[in-house]
Amino acid sequence: MSPSTTRKLLAIHRWCGVIVSLNFLVLALTGLILVFHDEIDDALGVLPPVDTAGEKVTITRAVEIARAKDPAAKVTYVFQRPEESPGIVFVGLAETGKFRDSRPIAVDLHGDGRVLDQVVLEDTFTSLVLQLHAELFAKLPGRLFLGLVAIAVVVSLVTGAIVYGPTMRRFAFGLLRRDRSRRTFLADIHKLVGAATFGWNLVVASTGVLLALSTILFQHWAATEIGAFGARHAGEPMVTDWSTLDAAIAAAEKTAPGRHWSLVALPGSDYASPRHYTISLEGGNGIDAHLPKYVVTDAVHPDVVEPVQTPWYIEAIALSEPLHFGNYGGLPLKIVWSAFTLVTLGLSITGVWIFFSGRRAPRRVRNAGNAEHERAESGATQAAA
Amino acid sequence: MRVYGMPALLSVLSVAGLVLALTGDGLVDAVAVVLVGFPLALIVRSFLRGRSPSATAPARPDPESKD
Incomplete structure (x- = not known):
């Protein structure tokens, strides 16, 4: 990789990281709370005990x-x-x-x-x-904006990983130089934390991109896969007699042993055909527990149950939910998850500090304090040689 | 490349742990948490070790020198 390529990637890495930093702060702090979503709801008594x-x-x-x-x-x-x-x-x-x-x-x-x-x-x-974490209280536009933020985070992670090679060529993993300038020490911390948490960060950021797009993808799925069932009954009036609802649920559950219904979309809504109920079935063990099955049940003849195909993007969204929020492996995983969130917040803060300290300082001081650019270049030159 | 050895290993371990936790409960979750948390332990170790001169950190590099 040529030194100029490294320099360009480093610039992309820095600008992406700095531009998203305030959003990232909000996402990290709200994410930290959401890891403990269930525990907080229990403690606040959101749901009354029912007889x-x-x-x-x-x-x-x-x-x-x-x-x-x-x-x-x-x-x-x-x-x-x-x-x-x-x-x-x-x-x-x-x-x-x-x-x-x-x-x-x-x-x-x-x-x-x-x-x-x-x-x-x-x-x-x-x-x-x-609502703050996923949409900035701005519904779909907010969600899509955060999708862009998540993409910028992914870009920052990937470019950071690429320039890590040339910049670290002559140093061992985990090097922390306390005896140099503060900027050198913070840059060392930034690289150590970035390298150690790259996998976790990439998973959380890329699932975030997918979840930001989930509304649009689900609407596409409803329009195509679920809409196909309604197309057979085009021209017929919409079913408004829901007395078949309980029979439809029972028939749907019979098709998937070990699962129970979790959601029914009714005719007239945007996730059901005008003739059918769309029913999601959850349960099972292991990875199945994170993947709901969907069936469509005829609202006039509730014993007629047909599966709805779930394309790869619907399954990917279903798996992204736990992988993004960390609320799936029990309390120990939640605690590790919180620690990762805090450490990653440190990654963002050290990155922003390095960015602005490099800009504010006069060139002479910058060169004396830390020659990160030069180091990157010399490393890249050696890598290219 | 040698530089990427440790970061790549840590990323593979933690992502493997994240996926493993999706697939199981009980013992599998416990193993998964150890895998996911391993990079954090190394960060802590680097901070603790940085307080004294260490064998694995190379000699102080000079950015101006060419080897």
């Missing part, structure tokens, strides 16, 4: 109960989280009929069934932190 005795109302009935809260809105989905909130389902209501605009209404399935007004899922502390 587990008494007969459960049907899902069909739960939808009716929720709908009474806002008869003008369309019902978009029903979801449950049996591990976190047994005995409660959440019914989505939206004027537009779109998932993204939906308010989840919590319905207690016990006794006669009732709306739990005190549970406002989108206003909990962790939900607000997530």
Whole structure:
């Protein structure tokens, strides 16, 4: 690699890192909180304890109960989280009929069934932190902007790894020179931390890119794979009788032993055909536990269940979620994850410090203090020789 | 290249740990955490060792010299 190539890559590395640094600070701090999403929700008592005795109302009935809260809105989905909130389902209501605009209404399935007004899922502390982390409170535009930030982080990581070779050619891994200028010491820390955390950083940043695109990719999937089921019934009126909902869920679960339903998209929403329910099924062991299966069930003949194909990008998004948030390997992994987040924050801070200290200082001082550019060049020259 | 040996090893170990943690529970998770956390341990070791002259760090380099 020629010295001028190294210099260009180093410039890309520095500018990408500096431009995203403030966003990165927000992402790291909110990410640190989100690793402990479940623990925080438990501690704050987001979900009330529900009396587990008494007969459960049907899902069909739960939808009716929720709908009474806002008869003008369309019902978009029903979801449950049996591990976190047994005995409660959440019914989505939206004027537009779109998932993204939906308010989840919590319905207690016990006794006669009732709306739990005190549970406002989108206003909990962790939900607000997530909206900041994933969308900067700016919905889809915010999400796409953060996708660009994540791409810049990936570019900074990769260019950093490439210039690491020439700059470190004559030094051993882990070298920390405390006896030199502060800039040299911080540059050594930056390189040590960057090299040691490259793998983790690349995983978190690249899954972040994918998650930023997830809304668009899911919409594409709904329009193509799910839309194909509706195309067969083109011209027929939309199904509005949801009395088949419970039978449809039971039939769907029968096709996937060991799995339970987690979400049903209703006809009229953007994730279901006008004729079918789209049902996601979760469960299983190992990697299967992170990969939901999707089926479509005929809303008129609920015993007719057909699988929905999940292209590679849908499976990649499903696996990106745990790999990005670190909330999957138990508490020890969460603690290691937090440590990585803090160390990576140090990577960003030392990088920004090096960037500005190099700019602010007069050239003479810069050369005397630390000759990182020169070092990079001399290393590159040797590498090229 | 020799320079990339250790960083590449650390990245492969930690990414392997991250993926391993996806696939299992219990003992597999414990092994995965050790793999993922290994680079952090090396960072800590470098900081601790940097306090005294060390055998593995090369002699103080002179950027001006050509070898």
